[in-house]
Amino acid sequence: MTEKKKERINIHEYLAEFDDIPGTRVFTAQRARKGYWLNQFAMSLMKAENRERFKADEKAYLDEWNLSDAAKQAVLDRDYNAMIDEGGNVYYLSKLFSTDGKSFQFAAGSMTGMTQEDYAKMMIDGGRAPHGVRSIKGGY
Amino acid sequence: MARVTTGITSSHIPALGAAIQTGKTGDDYWGPVFDGYKAIKDWIKQPGNMPDVVVLVYNDHASAFDMNCIPTFAIGCAESFKPADEGWGPRPVPEVIGHPDLAWHIAQSLILDDFDMCIFNQMDVDHGCTIPLSMMFGEPEEWPCKVIPLPVNVVTYPPPSGARCFALGDSIKAAVESFPEDLNVHVWGTGGMSHQLQGPRAGLINKEFDLKFIDQLINDPDTLAKMPHIEYLREAGSEGIELVMWLIMRGALGDKVKDLYNFYHIPASNTALGALILQPEETAGEALDPRVVHSGHSLATAAE
Numbered sequence: 001m002t003e004k005k006k007e008r009i010n011i012h013e014y015l016a017e018f019d020d021i022p023g024t025r026v027f028t029a030q031r032a033r034k035g036y037w038l039n040q041f042a043m044s045l046m047k048a049e050n051r052e053r054f055k056a057d058e059k060a061y062l063d064e065w066n067l068s069d070a071a072k073q074a075v076l077d078r079d080y081n082a083m084i085d086e087g088g089n090v091y092y093l094s095k096l097f098s099t100d101g102k103s104f105q106f107a108a109g110s111m112t113g114m115t116q117e118d119y120a121k122m123m124i125d126g127g128r129a130p131h132g133v134r135s136i137k138g139g140y
Numbered sequence: 141m142a143r144v145t146t147g148i149t150s151s152h153i154p155a156l157g158a159a160i161q162t163g164k165t166g167d168d169y170w171g172p173v174f175d176g177y178k179a180i181k182d183w184i185k186q187p188g189n190m191p192d193v194v195v196l197v198y199n200d201h202a203s204a205f206d207m208n209c210i211p212t213f214a215i216g217c218a219e220s221f222k223p224a225d226e227g228w229g230p231r232p233v234p235e236v237i238g239h240p241d242l243a244w245h246i247a248q249s250l251i252l253d254d255f256d257m258c259i260f261n262q263m264d265v266d267h268g269c270t271i272p273l274s275m276m277f278g279e280p281e282e283w284p285c286k287v288i289p290l291p292v293n294v295v296t297y298p299p300p301s302g303a304r305c306f307a308l309g310d311s312i313k314a315a316v317e318s319f320p321e322d323l324n325v326h327v328w329g330t331g332g333m334s335h336q337l338q339g340p341r342a343g344l345i346n347k348e349f350d351l352k353f354i355d356q357l358i359n360d361p362d363t364l365a366k367m368p369h370i371e372y373l374r375e376a377g378s379e380g381i382e383l384v385m386w387l388i389m390r391g392a393l394g395d396k397v398k399d400l401y402n403f404y405h406i407p408a409s410n411t412a413l414g415a416l417i418l419q420p421e422e423t424a425g426e427a428l429d430p431r432v433v434h435s436g437h438s439l440a441t442a443a444e
């Protein structure tokens with residue numbers, strides 16, 4: 001028997017800290033559960049025949065999945081922030097924007113409220129500085 | 141005996157693959173990135189440097205694994221692995237050829253060493269695995285070495301801790317060293333550096349954090365391994381957590397390492413990019429010239 005652990009991470013504190021990061025939704029178990037079908041829908045677009053069916057009639061394709069109305073609307077609107085609120089994860093959702101022929105930069109930019117041009121320029125200028133966006137409570 | 145001779149870190153973002161496919165590797169945007177990698181591409185072709193096998197640590201980006209199966213540490217033991225279709229058709233790159241003998245040996249050894257691995261005998265590999273191969277080897281008909289894919293969950297929380305990743309690297313080292321065949325084995329840690337792909341904070345880059353991370357990875361990995369997830373999230377962005385995988389590479393190199401090459405660039409699409417060649421100090425080769433290359437915004441090219 002190896003030695004027992006002396007210290008354990010408090011899971012409640014561990015999870016609570018995630019809410020203190022501005023403009024960020026960490027993909028916790030809670031979000032993963034909420035977004036189960038949305039993410040599985042996105043995964044289905046890894047098959048060419050599914051991509052074709054989806055493109056032919058997006059609404060009909062979405063109706064085949066056990067999705068909330070809000071999740072369906074978020075997909076139809078390509079509102080990636082709303083999809084993340086519905087439990088989507090960007091790596092799953094990448095199958096959706098790839099189906100649209102869009103890049104990670106496009107999708108990430110679309111979530112910032114900036115225009116694509118301004119977002120691209122911010123990245124070339126060195127990206128978003130961490131100052132002031134590390135902690136809500138701490139304000140640093 | 142097999143030996144872990146080298147650790148390499150690399151970005152694995154899909155945009156690098158797109159730049160190769162669309163012939164943009166020499167343009168104003170991508171040129172400095174591919175210039176920075178050219179030194180590694182040249183180095184790896186030199187006698188003695190080409191690995192027989194790469195243990196390639198990466199994360200699956202919801203390609204081989206969906207919400208139904210979320211392995212924390214997995215290892216691919218198959219004969220070969222197909223590039224995954226991630227929504228735009230599979231990347232036009234060769235199949236990844238495995239090394240089932242060594243992979244199974246590592247899997248068994250790790251489990252006996254208290255790492256309860258998840259073993260895959262069929263698994264597609266996504267950009268996390270194939271982009272680093274393209275960056276190191278270009279566009280060959282076949283990859284020049286065998287690859288053991290080692291996917292780590294860094295998508296669904298919680299991912300493994302830095303300390304656990306560092307210890308896994310140490311166990312991989314021991315496993316490789318007990319394999320009787322004479323093999324040059326590399327361990328590659330991929331992903332990172334600072335980046336965030338979601339929400340209003342998307343686009344976060346933290347140069348100060350990244351450069352300190354590289355320095356600590358080389359010189360003080362024991363301290364670095366203790367960094368909690370929240371610090372990665374705050375400082376390096378929600379997707380910067382991929383950096384825990386670099387600690388697996390570092391753990392496989394032993395106590396002291398020499399950095400033969402140290403490349404950092406901002407930005408590659410949404411991310412800061414770091415590419416390193418490290419070797420165990422006792423058996424380290426010559427450093428590249430220049431050894432340190434920084435490029436991109438506000439990073440004067442530094443050479444030493």
Ligand SMILES: [Fe+2]
Pocket residue numbers: 152199201268331332382
């Ligand atoms: Fe990644």
